[in-house]
Amino acid sequence: SGTPMQAKLVLLGDMGAGKSSLVLRFVKGQFFDFQESTIGAAFFSQTVAVNDITVKFEIWDTAGQERYHSLAPMYYRGAVAAIIVYDITNSDSFTRAKKWVQELQAQGSSKLVMALAGNKSDLASKRKVEAEEAQKYAEANGLFFMETSAKSAQNVNELFYEIARKLPRA
Ligand code: GTP
Ligand code: MG
Numbered sequence: 001s002g003t004p005m006q007a008k009l010v011l012l013g014d015m016g017a018g019k020s021s022l023v024l025r026f027v028k029g030q031f032f033d034f035q036e037s038t039i040g041a042a043f044f045s046q047t048v049a050v051n052d053i054t055v056k057f058e059i060w061d062t063a064g065q066e067r068y069h070s071l072a073p074m075y076y077r078g079a080v081a082a083i084i085v086y087d088i089t090n091s092d093s094f095t096r097a098k099k100w101v102q103e104l105q106a107q108g109s110s111k112l113v114m115a116l117a118g119n120k121s122d123l124a125s126k127r128k129v130e131a132e133e134a135q136k137y138a139e140a141n142g143l144f145f146m147e148t149s150a151k152s153a154q155n156v157n158e159l160f161y162e163i164a165r166k167l168p169r170a
Contacts, residue, residue: 012064015066038061046059050161
């Protein structure tokens with residue numbers, strides 16, 4: 001009810017981890033087996049209602065390719081929430097996720113709501129990163145953790161709703 005609260009949200013993580021796929025699942029209910037790698041960044045918005053509050057997410061889906069790393073501060077500056085995405089079948093992507101957390105802790109706002117998303121949970125047979133390890137890392141670093149699948153839609157809405165619930169009220 002009332003005027004929506006605008007919330008800038010940024011997705012960060014290794015190329016191929018599934019950032020764009022998570023956003024497309026959340027915003028449009030779509031999934032593509034051959035999602036194109038993002039160039040620069042892409043913008044989306046989506047509104048969710050939690051309890052008595054309407055949150056309008058202004059979502060920056062960044063490009064994971066290393067050559068775009070220097071652009072990232074433009075997208076996380078002023079953000080109230082960040083989703084750091086890795087691929088549970090790729091240990092390097094988990095290492096990369098931890099580097100993003102460090103960068104945000106060093107340069108982001110201290111009030112930033114941070115979520116760690118272990119994506120591609122539908123590929124459990126190819127798992128390389130244990131959920132317990134990611135959960136422990138998240139707890140130790142003040143993030144909340146969920147395993148997600150943009151393909152099956154598991155935990156995708158839940159991820160964004162949980163962020164909306166955790167946002168400081170204006
Ligand atoms: P960049 O834009 O290059 O940074 O990559 P990205 O993080 O946006 O990854 P993207 O969403 O483009 O997904 C990469 C590939 O993984 C695509 O082929 C997707 O179809 C696939 N993919 C994404 N999410 C999932 C998932 O949950 N499960 C499975 N099986 N595949 C997924
Ligand atoms: Mg992308």
